[in-house]
Amino acid sequence: xxxxxxxxxxxxxxxxxxxxxxxxxxxxxxxxxxxxxxxxxxxxxxxxxxxxxxxxxxxxxxxxxxxxxxxxxxxxxxxxxxxxxxxxxxxxxxxxxxxxxxxxxxxxxxxxxxxxxxxxxxxxxxxxxxxxxxxxxxxxxxxxxxxxxxxxxxxxxxxxxxxxxxxxxxxxxxxxxxxxxxx
Amino acid sequence: xxxxxxxxxxxxxxxxxxxxxxxxxxxxxxxxxxxxxxxxxxxxxxxxxxxxxxxxxxxxxxxxxxxxxxxxxxxxxxxxxxxxxxxxxxxxxxxxxxxxxxxxxxxxxxxxxxxxxxxxxxxxxxxxxxxxxxxxxxxxxxxxxxxxxxxxxxxxxxxxxxxxxxxxxxxxxxxxxxxxxxxxxxxxxxxxxxxxxxxxxxxxxxxxxxxxxxxxxxxxxxxxxxxxxxxxxxxxxxxxxxxxx
Numbered sequence: 001x002x003x004x005x006x007x008x009x010x011x012x013x014x015x016x017x018x019x020x021x022x023x024x025x026x027x028x029x030x031x032x033x034x035x036x037x038x039x040x041x042x043x044x045x046x047x048x049x050x051x052x053x054x055x056x057x058x059x060x061x062x063x064x065x066x067x068x069x070x071x072x073x074x075x076x077x078x079x080x081x082x083x084x085x086x087x088x089x090x091x092x093x094x095x096x097x098x099x100x101x102x103x104x105x106x107x108x109x110x111x112x113x114x115x116x117x118x119x120x121x122x123x124x125x126x127x128x129x130x131x132x133x134x135x136x137x138x139x140x141x142x143x144x145x146x147x148x149x150x151x152x153x154x155x156x157x158x159x160x161x162x163x164x165x166x167x168x169x170x171x172x173x174x175x176x177x178x179x180x181x182x183x
Numbered sequence: 184x185x186x187x188x189x190x191x192x193x194x195x196x197x198x199x200x201x202x203x204x205x206x207x208x209x210x211x212x213x214x215x216x217x218x219x220x221x222x223x224x225x226x227x228x229x230x231x232x233x234x235x236x237x238x239x240x241x242x243x244x245x246x247x248x249x250x251x252x253x254x255x256x257x258x259x260x261x262x263x264x265x266x267x268x269x270x271x272x273x274x275x276x277x278x279x280x281x282x283x284x285x286x287x288x289x290x291x292x293x294x295x296x297x298x299x300x301x302x303x304x305x306x307x308x309x310x311x312x313x314x315x316x317x318x319x320x321x322x323x324x325x326x327x328x329x330x331x332x333x334x335x336x337x338x339x340x341x342x343x344x345x346x347x348x349x350x351x352x353x354x355x356x357x358x359x360x361x362x363x364x365x366x367x368x369x370x371x372x373x374x375x376x377x378x379x380x381x382x383x384x385x386x387x388x389x390x391x392x393x394x395x396x397x398x399x400x401x402x403x404x405x406x407x408x409x410x411x412x413x414x415x416x417x418x419x420x421x422x423x424x425x426x427x428x
Binding site (some may be wrong): 102 | 209239241244271290293294296298300301304305310311312313314384387388389421
């Protein structure tokens with residue numbers, strides 16, 4: 001069971017991303033480190049095609065137990081670039097919704113195969129996107145709230161500009177801790 | 184105190200920069216930025232009993248407003264005076280100066296927006312953003328002004344001639360209270376800084392606009408300033424579409 005968080009600037013440039021493997025439901029994940037690495041091999045590309053057509057993604061996600069020779073696998077059995085693409089594709093929907101909905105937390109704003117996308121829009125038009133597979137409304141709300149607080153603290157730093165990627169290790173640790181607590 | 188003999192590198196940078204700027208600044212203001220101020224900065228900042236203690240991380244500090252976090256208006260007046268002098272030394276003309284002040288204000292505005300909305304909304308169950316046009320202007324007129332200047336602005340008006348222009352009027356802007364503009368630069372308004380703040384807030388909330396500041400002195404209020412907001416066409420079109428629904 002994995003979660004993917006992306007923080008995007010108003011011009012949609014990526015500022016921060018996090019992959020979190022939830023410990024709550026039991027599902028063995030081979031090695032978070034290895035699966036964090038992007039893979040551009042042809043086999044990974046084949047995975048993209050099948051998952052995009054949606055034909056075999058469900059079976060893939062529940063039976064890909066890493067381990068073997070299947071190489072780089074992301075939480076639900078999908079590759080990193082697919083995850084990124086799903087997240088970015090949801091921006092169209094989010095921009096549509098945020099024009100008429102004044103809530104910052106947009107829950108389950110978009111869906112793609114087994115992935116649900118929830119979003120959080122800060123007043124300054126920064127977007128937090130979270131890809132998740134399970135329903136966890138309250139947890140995600142609390143998680144976004146904590147990330148928001150951390151994010152506001154980051155922006156108050158005079159050396160931070162709207163388009164600087166967030167590289168602070170403390171920020172990273174705090175977000176991970178928060179993800180562990182709520183997701 | 185050992186802090187004087189061996190200043191922390193961080194503060195030595197601070198004090199040396201204040202020295203050099205004092206050298207360059209105009210004769211009228213040098214006396215205000217005299218050297219003794221540097222040690223006093225050291226005492227206030229290094230005043231903790233353990234100089235070797237690690238400074239608290241920015242993520243450990245609470246974001247809520249505290250009484251001690253308030254800055255005196257004279258401290259700000261000095262700082263802003265330096266900002267204007269620094270900027271003026273690096274520009275060709277008044278337009279350029281105003282544009283730079285606007286850019287500096289913009290950086291403040293993005294932070295003000297995020298912080299003040301966090302303070303009001305984060306405790307609620309469902310935090311909200313402002314998405315309508317007039318409430319956003321009212322929000323700037325009242326809340327943003329109160330957060331930045333400690334009082335609401337004096338008026339919010341719609342231009343009679345142009346559909347897309349709105350004006351926020353401040354009869355006595357606190358940031359220019361101590362500024363007397365020379366006669367040959369009379370078109371300069373240092374409130375361009377405020378205009379930058381307003382522009383950032385509007386931009387953040389999704390209402391891109393061009394914001395400028397203009398002096399409009401009256402008999403009663405010699406410092407009266409108009410912050411003129413000229414919205415982009417898309418903003419008005421969107422507003423029309425929203426009210427049509």
